[in-house]
Amino acid sequence: MALQEIVEQIVGGLSYDLVEINRSVGGLLRITIDLPWTPGMAGVEQFVTVEDCEKVTRQLQFTLEVEAIEYSRLEVSSPGIDRPLRHQQDFERFVGQVIDLTLKAPMGAAAAGQVSASRKKFRGTLERAAQGEGGVAWQIVWSDEPAPKPGQKVSKKRVPPPLQVLGFALDELKEARLAPLVSFKGRGAASAE
Numbered sequence: 317m318a319l320q321e322i323v324e325q326i327v328g329g330l331s332y333d334l335v336e337i338n339r340s341v342g343g344l345l346r347i348t349i350d351l352p353w354t355p356g357m358a359g360v361e362q363f364v365t366v367e368d369c370e371k372v373t374r375q376l377q378f379t380l381e382v383e384a385i386e387y388s389r390l391e392v393s394s395p396g397i398d399r400p401l402r403h404q405q406d407f408e409r410f411v412g413q414v415i416d417l418t419l420k421a422p423m424g425a426a427a428a429g430q431v432s433a434s435r436k437k438f439r440g441t442l443e444r445a446a447q448g449e450g451g452v453a454w455q456i457v458w459s460d461e462p463a464p465k466p467g468q469k470v471s472k473k474r475v476p477p478p479l480q481v482l483g484f485a486l487d488e489l490k491e492a493r494l495a496p497l498v499s500f501k502g503r504g505a506a507s508a509e
Contacts, residue, residue, distance in 0.1 A: 322383055323347060326375050332368065335395050335402075343388030347376065350395050353409050364394035401492040407442065407454055414495040415442045417456060419488055438482060439495055445483050455483045 320337060327334045327349055336348040349372055351362045369392040377390060401407055401415065422434045440458025461477035464470050 319385055322379060322385065323376065326379055327372060330372055330375060332364075332372060336400060339387075343386070344391060345380075345387040345389065346391045346393070347372070348393055348395050350399075353405070355408065369393060396496075397494065397498065398496040399494045401494065404486065407486070407492075410494060411442055411444055413442055414439065414497055415456065415492055416495050417484070417492040418490045419484070420490045421488075436490075440480075440482075453483055453485060455481050457481050 319339075323337055324334050327347070331352065332349040333352050334347070335350050336346075338346040340346070349364060349368065351364060351368075373390060373392045376392065380387065380390070401410060416437070416439050419436045422436050438456050438458060440456040443455050443457055445453040445455040457479055459477040459479050
C-alpha cells in the first residue's frame with residue numbers, strides 16, 4: 317500500500333481531513349490534518365488541538381511500522397494561519413477570507429486596467445463568481461492602494477481606492493493559501509473593524 321493511501325485511511329478513520337503530506341530529504345515525514353468541514357458550518361471556528369495531533373501520531377507510528385514505511389521523524393500538525401487551499405471544498409469553506417494566490421502563468425494580454433500583464437501573485441478577498449459552463453468560477457478582489465495606518469485620520473470626502481477583480485479557475489492556480497493576517501486584539505476584533 318502506498319504512503320498516501322495509508323495516511324488517508326488512518327487520518328480519515330480518525331475523523332480528520334488530510335490537508336497535506338510532505339516528505340523531506342532528512343527523513344522527516346510531515347502530515348497536516350484539519351477538522352472536517354461541512355457547508356452549514358459557516359462562521360463556526362474549529363481548531364485542531366495538540367491532543368488531536370497526538371492521537372493521529374500514535375496511530376500513524378504503529379501503522380507505518382507495520383507497513384515498513386521508512387522515516388526518521390514524524391510530525392503531525394494543524395494547517396496553521398497560512399493554510400493551503402487545494403480543493404473545491406477549501407475554496408467553498410473560505411469564501412470572504414483574504415487569500416494569497418499564485419497563477420501558473422502570467423495574466424497576459426487579457427489583463428485590463430492597471431494590472432501588469434506579467435503579474436502572477438495576488439492578495440485579496442476570495443469571492444464566488446458567476447457560475448459558468450465549466451462549473452464554479454472564483455474571483456479575487458483587491459486594491460493596490462495601501463490601507464490607512466492605524467490612528468491615521470481619513471477624510472470622509474476621500475474617494476475610496478478602486479477595487480480590482482480577477483476571475484480564475486482552480487486549474488489556473490499554482491498555489492493558493494489563506495493570507496497570514498494576525499490581530500493581537502483577540503478573536504473577533506478583526507471582523508469588528
